[in-house]
Amino acid sequence: MGIINRIARRLAAALLLAAALQPAAQAADSAPQRRSISANGIELSYLEAGQGAGTPVVLLHGYTETSHMWVPLMKRLGERRVVLAPDLPGAGGSAIPAGGYDKKTLAQDIHAMVRALGYRKVRLVGHDIGLMVAYAYAAQYPDEVENITLMDAFLPGVGDWQKVWLLRDKWHFNFYGDTPEQLVQGRERIYFEHFWNDFAADPAHAMPEADRRLYAAAYARPGRMRAGFEYFHAFPRDAEDFAGFAKTPLAMPMLVVTGEKASGTFLIDQARLVATNVQGVVIRNAGHWLMEEAPADTMAALTQFVDAPSPQ
Missing domain, CATH: 1.20.5 (Single alpha-helices involved in coiled-coils or other helix-helix interfaces)
Known part of the structure; x- marks a missing residue:
């Protein structure tokens, strides 16, 4: 015994x-896992997390950042569904294409990634340049998008888009080519500090120092700054494409999340010109960098919307 x-x-x-x-x-x-896949002729790097029967959600980052920005949100959304956060073509670990930086083409690249992974329907979240790619995705494949979230920036070609707050010093729209690339080489962080500090409600409580180092190093790699400049260089083409897309308003639920000290209600007003079912949330005392400046309020709004039941 x-x-x-x-x-x-x-x-x-x-x-x-x-x-x-x-x-x-x-x-x-x-924890999000780094993976890669060939889609639409481009090798795309992406983070993947989560599991469950919910429709997968695709998170699209903006300029000066990479898929890394979404890691805190991925952990929350991954309780019910697969969460995918790709590096946009030209950024992070994804390949640098020779062209195709207009948002219509970038959306086609992300769509090809989604289909290559075996998914059809998705939910989309995009910030900054990523919101433009998300909108172009939903406009081209509306039957494959259950809901979409646009986060603080603007839609080129929609309404009075040239007067958005972020464009008050739009010199960087025309800052591309050999000379700008040489001027910024080795000074990538100095260049990015303009965006991180001037587009924040309070620079001291905006982009964390560790992230500043990470993103500056990521974009300092050969060819990355040139690719980043091309996102802006493509705006005239984007404006034409988006004006065309807007003629067929989106019907799926759309959430717009903006910073009170950044886009305010401007993007919400734009969204109502391109979609019929729009909810708007303005995060108080926040600037452009919502995930960094107001993570709790931002993630609460995103989680509630993304996890909402599918419309019948």
Whole structure:
């Protein structure tokens, strides 16, 4: 009986240890994983997390950032669904195409990635340049998008788009080519500080220092700054494309999240020119960098909308 009791105690201890370790293992499993896939002739790098029967959500980053910006949100959304956060072509770990930086083409690249991964319907979230890609995706494939979120920037070619707050110093729209690239080489962080600081409500509480170092290093890699400049160089083409898209308003639910000290209600008003079912949320005391300046309020709004039941 003594031996049997010792074995029973050891077995019970092992079971307790396994139970204690299970949350840690689950946390490790939920951490976003870096992957890559060839889609539309381009090698795309992306983060993947989550599981569940919910429709996958695709998160699209903006300029001066990469898919890294979405890591905190991925952990929350991944409780019900697969979460995908690609690096846009030209950014992060994705390949640098020779052309195709207009948002219509970038959306086609992301759509090809989604289909290559075996998904059809998705939910979309885009910030800054990413919101333009998200809108172009929904406009081209409306039957494949259950809902869409646009986060603080603007839609080229829609309404009085040249008067948006972010364009008060739009010199960088025309800052591309050999000379700008040479001027910025080795000074990428100095250039990005303009965006991170001037587009924030409070520069001291905007982009964290670790992220500033990470993004500056990512864009300092060969060819990355030139690709980033091309996102802006393509705006005249985007304006033409978006004006055409707007003629057929989107019907799926749309959430617009903006910073009070940045886009304010401008993007919400634009969205109502291109979609029929728009909700608007203005995050108080926040600037352009919503995920960094107001993470709690921003992620609460995004999670509630993305996780909402599918429209019947």
